[in-house]
Amino acid sequence: MPLRTAKPKTVNTIAAGSLLSINDLSLDEISSLFSLATQLEAMPHVKRVKRLDGHKIALLFYESSTRTRTSFELAAKSLGAMTTLVSDKSSSIEKGESLHDTGVTLRALGAEAIILRSNLSGAPWVLARSTQLPVLNAGDGMHEHPSQALLDLRTMLVRLGLAKKALNEKTLRGVTITITGDILHSRVARSNAMLLPRLGARVVLCGPEALLPEQALALSPGVTIERDFNRALSQATVAMMLRIQRERLVGMEIDAAQYIDCYQLNTERLAAFAPKALVMHPGPMVRGMEIDSAVADGPQSAVQEQVHHGLVVRMALLDRAFNGGRA
Amino acid sequence: MKTLLKNGRLIDPASKTDALHDILIDNGMVAAIEKAKSIKMEKGTEVIDCAGLVVSPGFIDLHVHLREPGQTHKETIRTGTMAAAAGGFTTVCAMPNTTPVNDSTEITEWMQHADRGASVHVLPVPSATVCSMGEKLTDYAALKRAGAVAVSDDGKPILGDSIMRAALVLAAKNNLPVSQHAEDTRLTGGCSMHAGDVSFRLGLRGMTVEAESSIVERDIRLCEEIERKEKLRPHLHVQHVSTERALDAIRAAKKRGLHLTCEVAPHHFALTDEAIAESGAGHNTQGAYDSRFKMNPPLRTESDRQACIAGLLDGTVDCIATDHAPHAHHEKNVEFERAPNGITGLETALGLALRILHMQHGMSLMDTLRLLTSGPSQVFSLAGTGRCAIGQAADLTLFEPATVYPYNANTSFSKSRNTPFHDIAMQGRIRRTLVRGKSVFNM
Numbered sequence: 001m002p003l004r005t006a007k008p009k010t011v012n013t014i015a016a017g018s019l020l021s022i023n024d025l026s027l028d029e030i031s032s033l034f035s036l037a038t039q040l041e042a043m044p045h046v047k048r049v050k051r052l053d054g055h056k057i058a059l060l061f062y063e064s065s066t067r068t069r070t071s072f073e074l075a076a077k078s079l080g081a082m083t084t085l086v087s088d089k090s091s092s093i094e095k096g097e098s099l100h101d102t103g104v105t106l107r108a109l110g111a112e113a114i115i116l117r118s119n120l121s122g123a124p125w126v127l128a129r130s131t132q133l134p135v136l137n138a139g140d141g142m143h144e145h146p147s148q149a150l151l152d153l154r155t156m157l158v159r160l161g162l163a164k165k166a167l168n169e170k171t172l173r174g175v176t177i178t179i180t181g182d183i184l185h186s187r188v189a190r191s192n193a194m195l196l197p198r199l200g201a202r203v204v205l206c207g208p209e210a211l212l213p214e215q216a217l218a219l220s221p222g223v224t225i226e227r228d229f230n231r232a233l234s235q236a237t238v239a240m241m242l243r244i245q246r247e248r249l250v251g252m253e254i255d256a257a258q259y260i261d262c263y264q265l266n267t268e269r270l271a272a273f274a275p276k277a278l279v280m281h282p283g284p285m286v287r288g289m290e291i292d293s294a295v296a297d298g299p300q301s302a303v304q305e306q307v308h309h310g311l312v313v314r315m316a317l318l319d320r321a322f323n324g325g326r327a
Numbered sequence: 328m329k330t331l332l333k334n335g336r337l338i339d340p341a342s343k344t345d346a347l348h349d350i351l352i353d354n355g356m357v358a359a360i361e362k363a364k365s366i367k368m369e370k371g372t373e374v375i376d377c378a379g380l381v382v383s384p385g386f387i388d389l390h391v392h393l394r395e396p397g398q399t400h401k402e403t404i405r406t407g408t409m410a411a412a413a414g415g416f417t418t419v420c421a422m423p424n425t426t427p428v429n430d431s432t433e434i435t436e437w438m439q440h441a442d443r444g445a446s447v448h449v450l451p452v453p454s455a456t457v458c459s460m461g462e463k464l465t466d467y468a469a470l471k472r473a474g475a476v477a478v479s480d481d482g483k484p485i486l487g488d489s490i491m492r493a494a495l496v497l498a499a500k501n502n503l504p505v506s507q508h509a510e511d512t513r514l515t516g517g518c519s520m521h522a523g524d525v526s527f528r529l530g531l532r533g534m535t536v537e538a539e540s541s542i543v544e545r546d547i548r549l550c551e552e553i554e555r556k557e558k559l560r561p562h563l564h565v566q567h568v569s570t571e572r573a574l575d576a577i578r579a580a581k582k583r584g585l586h587l588t589c590e591v592a593p594h595h596f597a598l599t600d601e602a603i604a605e606s607g608a609g610h611n612t613q614g615a616y617d618s619r620f621k622m623n624p625p626l627r628t629e630s631d632r633q634a635c636i637a638g639l640l641d642g643t644v645d646c647i648a649t650d651h652a653p654h655a656h657h658e659k660n661v662e663f664e665r666a667p668n669g670i671t672g673l674e675t676a677l678g679l680a681l682r683i684l685h686m687q688h689g690m691s692l693m694d695t696l697r698l699l700t701s702g703p704s705q706v707f708s709l710a711g712t713g714r715c716a717i718g719q720a721a722d723l724t725l726f727e728p729a730t731v732y733p734y735n736a737n738t739s740f741s742k743s744r745n746t747p748f749h750d751i752a753m754q755g756r757i758r759r760t761l762v763r764g765k766s767v768f769n770m
Contacts, residue, residue, distance in 0.1 A: 003683075003751060020615075023612060098660070098661055099661060099662060100660050118662065120664050121531050122531070122615065122616030125616040126616065126661065126663075141531075141664070142530035142531075184527075215523060215528075216527060217524075
């Protein structure tokens, strides 16, 4: 056996209330988080704004974002917190300030929690160790997007009529989720592929070899690979589509026409192979590429609900960061 | 001035000695080696009681980064050699990726100057090409006269076939080894760890096994061709081998009689890429993405680690080399992908070798020490090093072989603390290091 290293002793510990990896949460914790989300969603505005009244939350974004940034910000504000946005453009990050220094500066300014989006995998660990503040991972490089996995799960549970019960390892037994497209570069795929099998789901990954290497099987024992999209779709309870991340391809060439031919979720394919499946997409969508408009806007699509659940789940995550998850 | 090392267990792999011997040092040289208690004491002789200690030839490290000139915030020749002495090393070979790159006789001589304050022997390994740019060869004959023991573009491998061939030819004519960092950097852009299951899980781009082995295989082909066509005998030394595939290529080429040598670094026989993802109890990931586990070549899989150990055991690997690579805390305290490669290693080499090779894998003390003494001495033909013999400089290392203790990076003599082995149990504690009979480390 290789040496085990004594990290907990030598590395600064990570503040409670952080969410760095989806693996940091037990199913019980996710259950409580979801019931907290439900309570917060139903809470009258005047009561809700007292939850984090006067607290300061920094959003630190090294990558562009619409959904994640806005929903974290609105979630924080609807709980009464003050927020400030620091992005890599128009800040000292452009002058070369390190993540460590940026983090401790935000802390010195009174930030009590930091929401971090980074183009570098693992960045939230560095920030959490540097600042000792609760850090919420809003997407790190190609690694993870844990709040997205939570909002995707809540979307599925609601649409499949499973939202009322506490979660356990059988909750999604018999449910198959296909995740199709650019798995290699997708933090959404990684977080979902690690989370969903823990609830008993089958996760089928689909895509060409270049975007879906065999190593993906190491994400979880509940993951399989199916290269043929039609065969994958025919098993799908939920069909999750992913965008090709052109910004991360580094020289890799994808033939768009061939990709559309093999992997686009369009009306004909959906009708032929998955007429009942729930269609999900974390966004941003490239209409006409991985998904066509009729499917994206069609009755099977849960794309808008995903965005809504994102807001609610992020409220719960922020509340947990400060109040330890107690309602 | 005479010193008597009394009652120590001399283990000298070069002469296959393993016995209780007294060693008399006179004027920095070994003057006598006799059965315990048979050397007559003269008045005024300093006596060092070595009861319970192993007395070994001083260790030799063919691969260190002393960061001087130009990167003195990471390390200096003075601090780096103090760390070397604390780790039992009496000779270290300094890689050329300094600022500026050591590609000249001036820098080569400057590094060896007494003003640098080295406490152990520093043998420069200048660059094989000007500025390590892989385009124009440096002046090997002049560099050798100035003290070069090998040439290397460490960290910036020589990719062009024709320039690598020219380097091997010129080095062969000058009796110098070409020490190659085997990595096809055209395949590893943006990569920060080994390519495999763990890198996929962590969302980090990975360096493939082939990026290492393809360069080793290419260099072997070049050596064979040069032997055939030029009637020369080039010496290729492969640095810090980390993959089973490269080791297999080296083993086969050695069998064919090529002049090929290689080294393995302690972290590659101690750790695997899982350490970068390592989570504590349950789903705890708090130790993940720790840049103290980032070096190049990267930590590989368990089967590669086992292959390194097998290569050390069967003689495919000629020596242990630390690749001591100090970096300042603020340089390492960044996102994993942005952190510089490298870890310190001089003070943990013996502790890991004894713990893993000797204790866990049954390698004899003699063979373990060979990898730190006569092994590396032969690789770079370092006359007067690597053995304990009458008439030789008294470069000796005294250590307690059975002591197990946790390594404390905070007490390191290096300027830097970037080691993954803080608080890790080491076996074998260095008690004293002698260079030319003088104690350069003593605890």
